[in-house]
């Protein structure tokens with residue numbers, strides 16, 4: 001593995017609640033499996049899955065300060081909801097604390113919540129695994145997205161975007177435009 005897995009798990013056990021560690025391990029495993037099915041680098045997918053939520057429980061002021069220090073663009077929605085920066089900040093922790101240098105892994109961590117148009121396969125894999133790993137539950141909607149993902153990674157991505165957008169609308173929350181761009185891109189990508 002690119003990083004020392006046991007060290008990351010020990011760090012997570014200190015910094016996130018045990019239910020979140022279970023989710024993270026679920027994302028790690030599902031990322032590896034999806035990578036295998038879709039002929040992507042399994043080790044990179046697994047590493048990005050393991051590290052995607054390092055900063056999940058950092059307080060808002062810490063997320064904002066770390067993002068500012070690294071010159072990450074803090075747009076209007078992230079300014080109002082700094083929690084969305086946990087993805088970018090997790091990539092910072094992966095690089096600074098665990099010395100991850102691989103750009104594809106770092107991008108996959110940074111893109112796991114909002115997605116991005118033109119995502120790499122590794123980014124797509126972590127994006128869907130975060131929403132679909134087994135600890136997320138077992139209802140019809142989740143299972144349909146899982147089926148789609150095994151058949152076509154891009155179909156999985158756009159279906160996950162659809163459901164995320166639908167849930168944000170139901171809760172009356174703002175929708176980050178990057179997730180809309182991700183949906184449109186992934187939908188197009190299923191046709192080529």
Ligand SMILES: Nc1ncnc2c1ncn2[C@@H]1O[C@H](COP(=O)(O)OP(=O)(O)O)[C@@H](O)[C@H]1O
Pocket residue numbers: 083084113114164168173174175176179
């Ligand atoms: N595309 C988006 N636009 C705006 N808010 C979002 C978007 N995606 C997720 N969120 C919000 O960000 C928070 C964290 O999302 P996420 O990391 O996916 O949640 P979790 O892993 O805890 O289920 C949630 O409150 C969610 O509503």
